[in-house]
Amino acid sequence: MLQNNFRLQNILLLLASYIFYAWWDYRFLSLIIISSCIDYIAGLQIFKASNQSRRKFWLYVSLIANLGFLGVFKYYNFFAESFSQLMNQAGWQPNDLTLNIILPVGISFYTFQTLSYTIDIYRKDFQPTTNILSFFTYIAFFPQLVAGPIERASNLLPQMERKRNLSKEWIKEGLVQIVIGLFRKIVIADTIAAYVDLIYADVGIYNSSSILLATFLYAFQIYFDFAGYSDIAIGSAKLLGFKFHQNFNLPYFSKSLTEFWRKWHMSLSFWLRDYLYISLGGNRKGIKITYRNLLLTMLLGGLWHGSSWNFIIWGGIHGFVLAIEKYIKSKSFSIKLKPINFLGYPITFAVVLLAWVFFRAQNLTIATIAIKKILLFEWTLPYMGDINALANSVLLLTLGIIFDYYLFKKKITLELLGNQFNIVKTSFICSFTILLIILFYSTSNNFIYFQF
Numbered sequence: 001m002l003q004n005n006f007r008l009q010n011i012l013l014l015l016a017s018y019i020f021y022a023w024w025d026y027r028f029l030s031l032i033i034i035s036s037c038i039d040y041i042a043g044l045q046i047f048k049a050s051n052q053s054r055r056k057f058w059l060y061v062s063l064i065a066n067l068g069f070l071g072v073f074k075y076y077n078f079f080a081e082s083f084s085q086l087m088n089q090a091g092w093q094p095n096d097l098t099l100n101i102i103l104p105v106g107i108s109f110y111t112f113q114t115l116s117y118t119i120d121i122y123r124k125d126f127q128p129t130t131n132i133l134s135f136f137t138y139i140a141f142f143p144q145l146v147a148g149p150i151e152r153a154s155n156l157l158p159q160m161e162r163k164r165n166l167s168k169e170w171i172k173e174g175l176v177q178i179v180i181g182l183f184r185k186i187v188i189a190d191t192i193a194a195y196v197d198l199i200y201a202d203v204g205i206y207n208s209s210s211i212l213l214a215t216f217l218y219a220f221q222i223y224f225d226f227a228g229y230s231d232i233a234i235g236s237a238k239l240l241g242f243k244f245h246q247n248f249n250l251p252y253f254s255k256s257l258t259e260f261w262r263k264w265h266m267s268l269s270f271w272l273r274d275y276l277y278i279s280l281g282g283n284r285k286g287i288k289i290t291y292r293n294l295l296l297t298m299l300l301g302g303l304w305h306g307s308s309w310n311f312i313i314w315g316g317i318h319g320f321v322l323a324i325e326k327y328i329k330s331k332s333f334s335i336k337l338k339p340i341n342f343l344g345y346p347i348t349f350a351v352v353l354l355a356w357v358f359f360r361a362q363n364l365t366i367a368t369i370a371i372k373k374i375l376l377f378e379w380t381l382p383y384m385g386d387i388n389a390l391a392n393s394v395l396l397l398t399l400g401i402i403f404d405y406y407l408f409k410k411k412i413t414l415e416l417l418g419n420q421f422n423i424v425k426t427s428f429i430c431s432f433t434i435l436l437i438i439l440f441y442s443t444s445n446n447f448i449y450f451q452f
Contacts (some may be wrong), residue, residue, distance in 0.1 A: 317358070
């Protein structure tokens with residue numbers, strides 16, 4: 001009955017998604033429902049509006065409602081605390097302005113997803129759906145609800161509104177992608193995390209090389225952690241008959257920061273480009289305005305990740321370097337530098353590594369200490385701790401990088417499985433990977449991007 005009735009499928013998916021989210025905290029389920037109602041109505045009204053002012057009105061309704069929810073729950077306390085600190089320096093001590101607010105899980109992701117819907121309709125790039133069930137399912141779809149990828153309505157909503165036939169090929173690909181994601185997360189990322197967490201718990205007592213090694217490992221921890229989640233989300237969606245876009249593509253194999261952002265968290269990167277950078281004017285209003293737009297986009301992209309000065313500085317570093325790259329390109333320096341373009345790879349990675357310090361540190365004070373120690377490098381051996389555990393981390397990381405390279409460049413999993421569905425090969429690869437996951441399960445942590 002379900003196989004031939006996508007409406008019943010969507011009812012089941014919507015209920016499952018709401019139960020999935022309510023399991024964390026049922027009270028915040030109302031936010032998703034309210035946001036869905038507002039944007040469903042706003043989309044229809046924008047499309048039906050007879051004049052531009054009315055179209056803008058309903059777009060503003062969507063923007064104010066969604067960004068208002070995000071602002072109150074994610075940023076109010078940050079700005080209240082920053083204001084209080086500023087006033088304290090001026091000699092005035094205001095009463096405590098903060099509120100006891102819990103950050104709803106996934107609010108940053110589903111807010112951006114629902115905003116893309118109304119903005120695309122306003123831009124006349126997409127027509128609104130009249131099927132409220134499909135729209136609500138699109139917003140709450142559980143595989144990517146809490147940590148992405150951020151799927152736009154133009155890709156996912158049409159899939160909600162047509163019959164879905166699940167093929168054996170999709171089952172194979174979905175299962176393999178899920179176990180690859182679990183392997184990346186539990187076997188690689190969580191193993192690396194032990195050393196990273198130890199060093200960043202108190203950077204003041206460790207030497208430069210220890211902090212640098214921990215930061216190097218964190219760069220790959222967050223990659224394998226988030227890429228692993230994306231794999232699980234994409235694979236789970238495929239088992240249900242849906243196709244998500246790719247979210248990572250060997251980001252650390254980039255010769256510029258511009259290229260890095262085409263490969264890292266691609267759904268967010270392209271969202272920021274299409275809905276923020278271009279809305280600010282992009283590169284259409286002169287090179288100076290382009291620099292401004294790049295910096296503002298990345299500052300707001302940093303703030304999107306968390307209500308902390310650390311994330312703003314992280315975004316600022318990326319925006320500043322992106323502007324420098326744009327300047328170099330505009331002056332045709334790239335022609336003169338062509339013989340040494342290979343230096344772009346280590347330079348880009350060094351910039352990304354430096355920025356990750358602010359992303360990982362718990363506060364600005366810890367980040368400042370870590371940066372000072374890294375820049376004033378002491379040529380001493382890093383703290384080894386449990387040498388066996390550290391050796392395992394390095395070995396697994398090396399294997400993980402090699403596996404990732406061949407996964408993306410050589411399509412190794414498809415070669416192993418063959419073009420046709422082979423239950424023996426699929427079962428063997430999945431079982432072997434699950435065995436490794438069980439062996440490393442004791443070190444399992446929450447997904448890093450759950451906090452955003």
